[in-house]
Amino acid sequence: MQVETFLDHLKAGADRPAIVSDEGRFTYAELCRQIDVYAQTLAAQSVSDCCVLLVDNYSFNSVCLLFALWRRNNVVALSVPKSAEQLANLANAAGARFTVTGNGPQGFSVLANDNAGLPSTVEGLVSRRQAGFIVFSSGSTGPAKGVVHEAAPFFERYLKAEQCGAILAFLLFDHIGGLVTVLQALATHGTLVLPNERSPQEVGRCIETFKVQTLHVSPTLLNLATITGVFQTWDTGSLQRIYYGSEPSSSEAIQRIARTLPQVRLNQLYGMSEIGVLPCRGLDGDSAWMTVDDPAYSLRVVDGILQVRGATNMLGYLTGPGELSDDGYLITQDLAEERDGYFRVSGRAVDVINVGGKKVFPSHVESVLMGIDNVSDVVVYGQPNPLLGQIVAARFTLVEPESLEVFKPRLYAAIRDVLAAEQLPRLISVSDTPLFTSRFKKMRHPGVLSGS
Amino acid sequence: MLNEVKTLVESAVRQQDLLLSEPIDLSRGEDSPLYGVEGTIDSMTLVSIIVDTEEKIRHRFGAEVHLADTSHLPATATPFATLGTLCAYVMDRLASAVAGGEAQAI
Structure with missing residues (x-):
């Protein structure tokens, strides 16, 4: 077209x-x-x-x-x-x-x-x-x-997209998610709502002021909006649907939203710059298991890694063609499982932590740590260690100030019977600054986190 | 400083009890076995002790010690065998870190 x-x-x-x-x-x-x-x-x-x-x-x-x-x-x-x-x-x-x-x-x-x-x-x-x-x-x-x-x-993909009504353009202009938000809004003759800034409170203000019906945001932003009371402070009654994606989601954070906004349909999406945002359907409600009904896309899991071939696959990187299978599937480097035609993404292969030969998935550890009282956000990452290769490190932000000396014993008491020995975070720190990027994605770069 | 380091290392060892089904046995004082042939702890717990000790040293003395890197030690050294050997090893690394810091300051 x-x-x-x-x-x-x-x-x-x-x-x-x-x-x-x-x-x-x-x-x-x-x-x-x-x-x-x-x-x-x-x-x-x-x-x-x-x-x-x-x-x-x-x-x-x-x-x-x-x-x-x-x-x-x-x-x-x-x-x-x-x-x-x-x-x-x-x-x-x-x-x-x-x-x-x-x-x-x-x-x-x-x-x-x-x-x-x-x-x-x-x-x-x-x-x-x-x-x-x-x-x-x-x-x-x-x-x-x-x-x-x-x-x-x-253009072809979004002319067939579902109606979104008034949708907030939260993801940035230069982000694939931001761009498809524009296309979905305009191709379905909906209304693109532009915020003044990217902050949880501005999301609430825009929902109330412009009667926003659809949000497309990152799980990190959803979590921040929930713990800062955005959905209680502002009238968010117009909201019908939340698309979230762009990073492996913490199920605990998503359940917080589901409890806060029972009338809103939560729709997890899968997307990346290289393939666009796929039209996903969850197995049920807020489940992390998704499938793609559109015949324009083929997905499969090979050696634990998700591969995607579809109409909106990239032509390539500026520097070269990217990693493709012989039959043209993009090898996403996202770890995934497949079951009865549904798939679930557990994180980036590069983020997996290798503790003495045992694999630890940061998203799983994060989902447990998010359930601890007073935790507002957490990033789990691998810290190089001469004895074990890597150990699990966790950097937290807290809702109320709490010293590490008090927080750590409380944390360990809560998780010692839930996580395996190799999954337990051995290096714990509390941050005064947010753990996410300007695009509201978690910062997993160990240098950024451990040096801060 | 030795006594202070001993207290600090023992508290780092004790801290692991939070994560273990049975507390680490330190009834033999400095001869209490930690990690090795007679040791009672696993490698994960050893790493935790090391990380917590490094953190406490940083907090108390403002010095960066890297205890997990034993590449400079003789092959026969057993710095994590008992509470006593661990304390001696920490003292040695702390002294090197302090001397290095002073040399840099000069």
Whole structure:
């Protein structure tokens, strides 16, 4: 499907609200008009048929710019504002000929980049004059990687997506989850609600103010919102559905939400930058077991690792094709189990802790530790150890201040009969600072955690 | 300092009782076996004792000691065999860490 067909579908939204925020309320007709204006301006500046770095946060303006760039057959690398040096690095890595920066409601500026050599994964799209996009993985466990996608399969996928009504754009503009939130909202003629900032209280304010019906957030954000009383402070009666995903979920944290919001349907999703977000159906309610009904996707578990082949699989990384099976499945490096057509993800293979030859899954230990009184969040990670290879370390944030001398005995008394010896965290610390990234994903990088 | 280190190591050993079905037997004082041929604890508990001792040393003396790395010791050394050998080993590493810190300061 071409961009024009998708834009024609947006036009049919007419006077329905497409995007709302404190900035204003914009209809589909206004959205399409602004896309037209920007597309003409971009054409006049020859910003067509090439790779472009788009730098912006969510706004009516940035969504219009994204579609206008696609309309001019560009491959759009997405970034939120960063330092000039970081942006130059991203532009060079993507082979971006231009950097387009949104300037609030006034418009945008264009900066030419002469140094860009086009990576082969991007060149294929540009030579076929196909719209595409590049998202940079969060880099929470290493350096960021640029993931290249063709846009058309995403247009087709989201025209068939379920209605979401008013959906909050919580995940960031440069995140695959953030991008598909935009596509799902607009393709189903729903309303994209833009928050002023990414914080649990702002989520509550937006739900009340804009009558948000659907949330798509990370489990970490859901947990924070629950323990900070967001769902009690604000009127969240409009909420019907919460999509959560983007990291192995703590079942204890999800059960807290289910108890707090019994009327809301909780829907776990599975997605990553490399494959988009799959249309998942849970085995029951808030179960971690999921299946994908869409025949456009095939999933299988090989040697304990989930493999996915589907319409929205990436074309490749900026640096190469990625890890594929001989028959074209992406090897996700997510540990998974399969049962009767359903699968359950237990974490990243790279995160598994090897304690003297015994494997420990951080997500399992975290789900037990989250059940301890006064724990607001916890990250479990492997600490190198000369005797055992690695030992389990746990870094906590607490609801109320409690000294380590008091907390540790209480913790050990609660878990000694629940966890096996190798699963018990031997290194315990309490943090004053949050344990998650700006994308509300848990920080598992041992250097970040143990050094803090 | 020796007595202080002994108290601190013993408290790190005692701390493991929270995780064990039976407390570690220290009735033989410094001769109480820990990890080795006659030892009563497993490798996980030994690692816990080491981590907790390192933490207490850091907290009390402001020194970083790395007890699990025994690569510099002679092959016949048994630093974790008894409470006494562990205390002596901790004293030795603490003295090295303090001397290293002073040398750096100079």
